[in-house]
Structures are given as C-alpha cells and as structure tokens.
Amino acid sequence: MQIRDLPYPDPGIPDTRSGPRFLLWLGRGQLGGQLKALCWGLVHFAGLAGLPVGAGLAIQAVIDRSGPRLAVAGGLIALTGAAITVGDTMLHRAAITNWITAAARVQQLLARKTAELGSALTRRVAAGEVVAVSTGDVEKIGWFVEALSRFLAAVIAIAFTCVGLVIYLPELGLLIACGIPVLALSVLPLLPRATQRADIQREKAGKATELASDTVAGLRVLRGIGGEELFLRRYRRASQEVREAAVRSARMWALISAVQVALPGALMISVVWYGAHLALDGRIGVGALVTVYSAVTLLLFPLRNFEEIAMAYSFSRPSAKRAARVLALRRTAYDDERGGLDDARPTGEMYDPASGLRVIAGQLTAVVCGDPDAAGRLAERLGGHATEAEPGPSVRLGGVPLDELPLDAARASVLVQDKDPMLLSGTLAELLDVPSSGAVDADKALTAAQCGDVLDALVQASVDGSGDAMRSRITERGRSLSGGQRQRLALARSLVTDPEVLVLDEPTSAVDSHTEARIARGVKELRTGRTTVVLASSPLLLDHADSVAFVHGGKVAAVGTHRELMAGDPAYREVVTRETDDERPGGVEARPADERQIITPTPARTREEIEETA
Incomplete structure (x- = not known):
C-alpha cells in the first residue's frame, strides 16, 4: 500500500481482543511494507x-605501502558510502509510508465505527478518550509500526557484525559479542516503571481533554450561571497534574537515554584499552584495531533502535488498547435474543410511541411543534437517534422498532435532514453522489428543490469554463453560497x-415564500408513493x-389538514400564524391541550371552498 493509494478500499476487521493483538493485526496487514523497509534497513x-x-x-595498505590495496579500500569505502546514503533514504521513505498507512488504517476503522455507533459512541466512551484515540493515539500506533522494521534490521545487522568480528579478530570480537547484548538489554529493568509513568501521564491528559471538551460545550450555560471560574480552576488543576506526570515520565526516559549512552561508552573504552595492549604486544595490527574500533563506534547507531522500539511499544501499547x-x-x-432481522427495508406506517405521532405510509405528513428544540428532538427520534436524555420505546416502522434493525437497513429506510445540513467541499456531482435507490436522478431532485438559480450561480463561478454546473466546485460548508442555496x-x-x-x-426556512411554495409542490410530486415527514410551521x-x-x-394534540386545524384549533392557529391573544377574534384564549379535539383527516378542500368558509 502506497500513500497515493489511500484510503483503503476496505480497512479490514481488526483484532480487538487486546492492545498487543491489535498491533500484531496491523503488522500482518503491512507485511509488504515491513519487508521493504527491512530490506532497505539491511x-x-x-x-x-x-x-x-x-x-x-x-590504513593497513598505507602502512604496508601497497597502492593496489589502497585503491581497493577506497572503492570499498565509496561503495559502502553509497549503500549508507541510498539505504538510509529509502529506509526513511518506506518507514514513513508504513507509519502513515497504519495511521490511516486506524483512522478509517475509527471513522467506520463512529458512523456505525452514531451518537451512542459518546454515551459509551468519554469524549476525551474519543479525542485522544482519534488524534494522539493514532500517531503513537503509527510510530510503533514505523519503528518495528528498523528495529528488526538493526537486530540482524548487529548479529552479523558481532559474528563477523568474532571470526575476523577473536580476541576483541568475543568481548564485543558479549558486551552488545548487555547494552541492548540493559534498559529492560527500567521499562516497566517508565511505562507505568507514561500510562499515568496519558490517563491524566485524557481526563484534562475530556474536562476541556465538556467546559467548551457547556460554556454558554456556565456563563449563564456564573460557573466559568469554577471550571477554569478545575482545568488548571488538571493541567498541572498532567505537567507533573509528564515531568516524572520524562525523567525516567532521560535515565534510560543516559544508560544507553553510558554503557556503550564503557564498552568503547574497554575495547580501546584492550585493543591497544594487543597492538603494543604485536598480536594484532593497527589496521585491525582501527577496524574493530570503527565497527564498535558504528554499532551505536543500530543500538539506538533498541531504545526507540522500547519507547514506541511503551507508548503505543496503551494507545492500541484504547x-x-x-x-x-x-x-x-442488534438483539441476539430475537435472532436478528434481515436487511430488507421495512415498509408501512411509522409510529412514535413517545409522542403518539402516526405517519401514514406513502403520504406527505407535516408536523407542527411550538418548540423548535422539541421538533429537533422529534426528528432525531424518527431517525432512530433517540438520546439518553429522552429514554423511551423506539420509533416503529411497519411495526418493527428502528433500533432493532441492522444499521444498513435502518439508514436505507429512514433519512433525517437537519435544519442546518452540512455541505462538504467538492463538485456538485460529488455532492449528489450518495447511496440511493436509483429511482431519483440528480436532475429530478434539483428541479424539485428549485435549484435552477443555484446551478446558474455555480456555472458563473466556475473556473474551468466548462459551463457544466455538475463540475463546478462547492467550497467547504458551502460558504460560497447563500443560506437558501x-x-x-x-x-x-x-x-x-x-x-x-x-x-x-x-x-425551507432560508428561502423566500414563492420558492417555498414551488419546493412544496416539487417535493410532494417527486415523493409520491413515498413517506415524507416535514417538521415546519x-x-x-x-x-x-x-x-x-x-x-x-x-x-x-390534533390531527387534520392544515385548513381544518386553522379553523378548529386556536392553539394550532397561534403557532402557525404567530398571533397574540389580542389579535385573536374576541381575545379567545387557547384551550388546554387535553380539551382539544382530535380531528380525523378528511380529503383536503379546495382553496375556493376555504375562502368561501372564511
């Protein structure tokens, strides 16, 4: 997988039994990239x-005054220099590719899970944890995946170098072969405490992030009750706890880094001291001593990968667990006791037990609420997104509770358009390229929604000069368009x-009355035979x-046609016409809700009949 091929067509089904198993699953999914990075690392x-x-x-050729051997040595140095340069460049490229593709896979999985759970996600997982997983944790998981291939290459290189030194110069090679494993494993006793402190730091950071998210979300309420300073003090205290935990964690990692510097230095001193005595005794040549000294010096580079992989795993393991x-x-x-439902779309009447609303199948039903917030909550409930603040039985479609439907079937059955819908950036064709039944094409939908002037505006603003509105680009959130458009x-x-x-x-809250009337006719004609619910006044x-x-x-409280309710229900007329008590004929007060008559729907009368009645 290359970066240009992202996103994944299918990120796969992760192994979520534990953090290490999830990391192992990620590694198995990137074997090709890991092998490529391993080869370049070697x-x-x-x-x-x-x-x-x-x-x-x-050096030995200079001592022996051998020109041919000096030329061979120069060629070998040039060749190794090229290998170092090319290998390091391509290793970095392959490792970063592994990092980005692993992070992208995790982000796709999280996005898919977020879409699957919807608003239930933040009810089951703290908001701060969701933010931590989708930002910092994704980066740390990618770091471990990226460091793994370089670590394996370093292990293989160190093993072959030690074996080669033992064969080339047993006197010093055995000392180095025994000392290198000690250096590599010296940090293991310190890792549990370092990991523990890092976990405490991340836990406190997650709580601080959650507190900040809650404070920002409730800032308007806090200002109303004068609670800003209280929550600011809480956040300051949480921030200081995060700082103290970060300092404690940094101290432990600094100790690990110091060990990784001190012990190789001690090994280097030992090799130089012992090798110098061997050279003075004539048991080894000067060139051999330089070779061993240089090898030990360069071994410090792959040894750094041991410290890095320890840090990467310590940070990524709790991130992967989260x-x-x-x-x-x-x-x-999904109700296992019922054995589940098939993916067929349920049809028929829609019924909301909480409000008593019945929506006749195949008709255009309007719902009038005096409270806009109540209308929004009702819309969410009709879409199967009941909130924790409003527990109750699920809305039924064709007698089937929406929350018992498989997610794909529920979404294919009911679509809710919020009063403030979101438009993503892209062309108009991309905007309208959504999962659909295929029965309604873009032209019909645009016509019904009275988008003629919108298409003209997009053509005029087009930069490619194609004159095709479908190829015109829409800016992020549709900022280049008016609210009505x-x-x-x-x-x-x-x-x-x-x-x-x-x-x-x-x-149609943002369009003029003439356009609104045409939209009403267009929607009703296009949705003939389909169930449509409009919350409006x-x-x-x-x-x-x-x-x-x-x-x-x-x-x-009442059901009927618009004209019947206008004539027979003062409270309905008050909401729709926004008339006050003084404006009502005779100053009649609205009747209590329990005294209103429930009117049975009858065939709509013509406008002439209504005007005669009035």
Whole structure:
C-alpha cells in the first residue's frame, strides 16, 4: 500500500481482543511494507558495517605501502558510502509510508465505527478518550509500526557484525559479542516503571481533554450561571497534574537515554584499552584495531533502535488498547435474543410511541411543534437517534422498532435532514453522489428543490469554463453560497437518496415564500408513493401536506389538514400564524391541550371552498 493509494478500499476487521493483538493485526496487514523497509534497513546497516572494514584496509595498505590495496579500500569505502546514503533514504521513505498507512488504517476503522455507533459512541466512551484515540493515539500506533522494521534490521545487522568480528579478530570480537547484548538489554529493568509513568501521564491528559471538551460545550450555560471560574480552576488543576506526570515520565526516559549512552561508552573504552595492549604486544595490527574500533563506534547507531522500539511499544501499547476498546464496541440495537432481522427495508406506517405521532405510509405528513428544540428532538427520534436524555420505546416502522434493525437497513429506510445540513467541499456531482435507490436522478431532485438559480450561480463561478454546473466546485460548508442555496442543495441531496421515509426539519426556512411554495409542490410530486415527514410551521408547506399533526407538550394534540386545524384549533392557529391573544377574534384564549379535539383527516378542500368558509 502506497500513500497515493489511500484510503483503503476496505480497512479490514481488526483484532480487538487486546492492545498487543491489535498491533500484531496491523503488522500482518503491512507485511509488504515491513519487508521493504527491512530490506532497505539491511542495505543501510550493511554499509555501516562495511565502512570500518574499508577504513582498516586503507590504513593497513598505507602502512604496508601497497597502492593496489589502497585503491581497493577506497572503492570499498565509496561503495559502502553509497549503500549508507541510498539505504538510509529509502529506509526513511518506506518507514514513513508504513507509519502513515497504519495511521490511516486506524483512522478509517475509527471513522467506520463512529458512523456505525452514531451518537451512542459518546454515551459509551468519554469524549476525551474519543479525542485522544482519534488524534494522539493514532500517531503513537503509527510510530510503533514505523519503528518495528528498523528495529528488526538493526537486530540482524548487529548479529552479523558481532559474528563477523568474532571470526575476523577473536580476541576483541568475543568481548564485543558479549558486551552488545548487555547494552541492548540493559534498559529492560527500567521499562516497566517508565511505562507505568507514561500510562499515568496519558490517563491524566485524557481526563484534562475530556474536562476541556465538556467546559467548551457547556460554556454558554456556565456563563449563564456564573460557573466559568469554577471550571477554569478545575482545568488548571488538571493541567498541572498532567505537567507533573509528564515531568516524572520524562525523567525516567532521560535515565534510560543516559544508560544507553553510558554503557556503550564503557564498552568503547574497554575495547580501546584492550585493543591497544594487543597492538603494543604485536598480536594484532593497527589496521585491525582501527577496524574493530570503527565497527564498535558504528554499532551505536543500530543500538539506538533498541531504545526507540522500547519507547514506541511503551507508548503505543496503551494507545492500541484504547483504540481496540473503541473498535470493539457494538451497536446495542442488534438483539441476539430475537435472532436478528434481515436487511430488507421495512415498509408501512411509522409510529412514535413517545409522542403518539402516526405517519401514514406513502403520504406527505407535516408536523407542527411550538418548540423548535422539541421538533429537533422529534426528528432525531424518527431517525432512530433517540438520546439518553429522552429514554423511551423506539420509533416503529411497519411495526418493527428502528433500533432493532441492522444499521444498513435502518439508514436505507429512514433519512433525517437537519435544519442546518452540512455541505462538504467538492463538485456538485460529488455532492449528489450518495447511496440511493436509483429511482431519483440528480436532475429530478434539483428541479424539485428549485435549484435552477443555484446551478446558474455555480456555472458563473466556475473556473474551468466548462459551463457544466455538475463540475463546478462547492467550497467547504458551502460558504460560497447563500443560506437558501445551501438549504436547497442539501434538500436535493436528500431527495436523490430516495429513502423509504424522508424526515425534513425546517427544509425551507432560508428561502423566500414563492420558492417555498414551488419546493412544496416539487417535493410532494417527486415523493409520491413515498413517506415524507416535514417538521415546519410555514402555511405554504402545511397547505400541501396530506395531513398535519400538531404536537404540544411533547404529545400529538390534533390531527387534520392544515385548513381544518386553522379553523378548529386556536392553539394550532397561534403557532402557525404567530398571533397574540389580542389579535385573536374576541381575545379567545387557547384551550388546554387535553380539551382539544382530535380531528380525523378528511380529503383536503379546495382553496375556493376555504375562502368561501372564511
């Protein structure tokens, strides 16, 4: 996998039984990249190992006054220098590729899990932990994957170098072969404490991040009750705890680094002292001593990978554990006792037990709520996204609870468009390229959503001069468009999807009345035979609905056509027309909700009949 090939067509199914198993699964998924980095690492370290040999041969050739051997030594040094340069460059390239592709795989898995769980994710995992996993933990996991191949190359290079020194010069080779493993394993007794301190640091950092997220989210409320300073003090205290934990962790890692410097220095002194005595006694030549000394010096480079892999694993193991815990979450909607449901889309009447709302299949139903927040919560509930603050039975579609449906079937059945929909950057064709039934094409959806002037604006703003609105680019969040234009494009995208039930929350709040009337007709015509729910209070939309449900106090208080409710329910008329007590005929007060008449839907009367009645 190359960086240009990202994202993965399928990131796979991770092993989430533990952090180390998750890291092992990631490594198995990157065998090709790991082998490539390992090979380039061996080339690099082979060059390092060959350099002292060439240096020793060159010095001995000068001592012996041998020109041919000096030329051979020079060629060997040049060759090893090229191997070091090329190997190091390509090793870095391959290792960074492994880092980025591993991080991208984890991010894709987290994004897929977030989409699967939806709002339930933050109810089951702390917000700070979600932020930590999706940012810092992904980087640390990628670091371990990147360092693994270089560590393996270093181990192989050190082993071959030690064996070569034992064969080349047994007197010094045995000393080096015994000393190198001691250097490599010297930090192992310190790792548990270093890992423990690093875990404490990450735990405190996660709590501080969670506290900061909660504070920012509730800042408006905190200002209203004067609680800003209280939460600021809590965050300052949490930040100081993170700082102290970070300092303690850094001290331990500094000690490990000091050991990694002191012990190789001691080995170097021992080799020089013993080798100098051997050279003075005439048991070895000067060139051989230079070769061994250079080899020991260059062995310090691969030895650094032992410290790095220890740090990478210590930091990535808890990160992988956290990521595995998030990825192991399952949507609780799957009911094992029922044996599950098939993926077929349920059809039929939609019923919300919490409010008593019934939506007739195949009709355009409007819902009027006096409280906009209550309307938003009702829209979420109709989409199967009931919040923890509003527990209760799930909405039923065709008698089947939405939270018992497989996720794909639930999303294919019900689509909710928020009152503030999001437009991502890209071309208009990419915006409308969404999973759909295929029954509604882009042209029909754009026409129904009255996007003609939007298309003209996109053509005029196009930089490629193609004159094709579908190829025109939309900036991030649709900032180059007006609020009404963004709203209509989002509506067109929802219409293209063509779900069994489409729930629209204030879909025309940002357009003028003439456009709103045309949109109401277009949506009704395009959605003929499909169930559509519109939460709005605009008479232009309500007049085109097959039936209107008036929700008061969280319960359905009246049902009928728009004209019937206008004539028979003062509270409904107050919400729709926004009239005050003084503006009502005779100053009539609205009747209590429990005294209102539930009106049975009847065929809509013509506008002439309503005008005559009025």
